[in-house]
Amino acid sequence: MGKLYGVGVGPGDKELLTIKAIKVIEKCDVVVVPSAMAGGKSIAYEIAEDYIKKDTEILIKHFPMGGEEQEEKIYEAFKSIEEKLKQGKDVAFLTIGDPFVYSTYIYLLKYIEEHGYETETIPGITSFCACASLANQPLVIGDEPLLILPASRLDSIKDEKYVVIMKVYKVEKQVIDFLEHKGYDYIYIKRAGREGQKVLKHKEDILKEKEYMSIIIATKR
Amino acid sequence: MGKLYGVGVGPGDKELLTIKAIKVIEKCDVVVVPSAMAGGKSIAYEIAEDYIKKDTEILIKHFPMGGEEQEEKIYEAFKSIEEKLKQGKDVAFLTIGDPFVYSTYIYLLKYIEEHGYETETIPGITSFCACASLANQPLVIGDEPLLILPASRLDSIKDEKYVVIMKVYKVEKQVIDFLEHKGYDYIYIKRAGREGQKVLKHKEDILKEKEYMSIIIATKR
Incomplete structure (x- = not known):
């Protein structure tokens, strides 16, 4: 089984990533990036892109703000991530700022933990x-x-x-x-x-x- | 004139330094590290030491917790830092965690700014x-x-x-x-x-x- 890493990529400046965040992003097989708009850009991706290796699989997931639709989308993201973990792939889920301060990652993590997968969280600059x-x-x-x-x-x-x-x-x-x-x-x-x-x-x-x-x-x- | 950098080195893990913090520590002529105990170890120094170059000047400054003595020590630290800035040296003042969350750096910065020196602050993991x-x-x-x-x-x-x-x-x-x-x-x-x-x-x-x-x-x- 793979492991899920929640990675804080900081507020926007590429140089405000930590060494630990970069190492995790470099070693994971899959990087999941949230996007605030459907089909839109992912700020988390833009912050981290210089550190993502060419053969890394990238999944962009759209999370609307709040409501039932958000819950559905988080569960959908969980299912895609679970598929990768079952394939033995390590997955980095990127979060702007810190993963435990007002983040979608917190909701996602509940599902991941409920299903018994190993996780680790890397704090970020708020x-x-x-x-x-x-x-x-x-x-x-x-x-x-x-x-x-x-x-x-x-x-x-x-x-x-x-x-x-x-x-x-x-x-x-x-x-x-x-x-x-x-x-x-x-x-x-x-x-x-x-x-x-x-x-x-x-x-x-x-x-x-x-x-x-x-x-x-x-x-x- | 040199420039003062306030550098957040994070909570303790050496890998939780940011790229930006490391670049500043590497380029500064002088690194100032606070110590909670007189003559004691500096946690900020221990966190950052791998990134401090051999020819960098290191100043350890003891700051007692609170009270008049603390104020005196901060002023003393300001005077030593000012001396370096006047010599045209760039100075990095290291802070555990983030420089703007409960830090001695905030008090020091007042003096530095009052005297018109250039400053820049690098946030850290809290x-x-x-x-x-x-x-x-x-x-x-x-x-x-x-x-x-x-x-x-x-x-x-x-x-x-x-x-x-x-x-x-x-x-x-x-x-x-x-x-x-x-x-x-x-x-x-x-x-x-x-x-x-x-x-x-x-x-x-x-x-x-x-x-x-x-x-x-x-x-x-």
Whole structure:
């Protein structure tokens, strides 16, 4: 039986892959890459492609965001991966950022483990760490907590000094209005480590952006 | 003038350095490594040593935890680094984990920036991501928030489903009693990616450990 590796490929910069991730990608027989759009590009593939050997089999799997369709697609991906594992092939499943932070890999892993296959997970640089470095903005200092949340859960912000808001795409205005009302300073970062990366601090500039790969780092004044 | 690089070297496993971190360590004239104990070993140095060239100058700087003495030592470190920058030397300051998550580098960077030196920060694999991979334990799923905090701030846990508790050394019992009272499952991980690493789930086993490099990942039942 083959083994499944969940591999964090980091936020976008090809040089933010770890030595361990590269070694796993190089040695696996099959590399599975998720794609956010049907028939679309895979960001994870673009990040890792320089390290994928020519004779490696590549499977692109489309995972829609949420809902029943997502569950179906994850089960479909599991079945394709299981087929490879049964053939004794090692499989690397690539994940943007870290595999255990808001990732489709977590759902996939459940099936893999339920069926008794061997797995190993390789951590990756998270988007928020990469964005902090790019914006030169500390994430958390001293003995303060750090709250990380998707924009859909602004209600869970109490008065934490350090906050990271993920998935701000399409709700940028709502997030910024909330932060201003609550007395937070904020920095918007898009496409960290990729072409077109930007760090923005002014509301009017941020609201002009339409970018899926974007987060906001907020600090209470 | 030289440039200061803050370099995240990850949690302990030498293979969890990124390509970018290695390139910076290789090209800098001076590598500054923090040490938690006066005259003691530097974990950051041990992680990075294979990538430090023979003719690189190495400065070991002791930073005590907190208090006035820490401030003094950070200023002292700034002065030594400034001396090198003025000589036109590039300096890499190594940080365990990520430079912008609970790090001495953040305080040092203030001085460096106040004095107008050029800086660049290279993100690193955080301890909590490495521990999650080692324990095979997702950090956060779906649209839930993730709260990361030091053990000294247990009061800031409300009813977040996903929690990471850092700096549990010497207060393991207090943390576990709190988590059990609040209905959390927990996993204790020590020395992730280093010799003697352990993943423990039982209170009695955890309380036998005395390890500085340890964290707890907790999930509300």
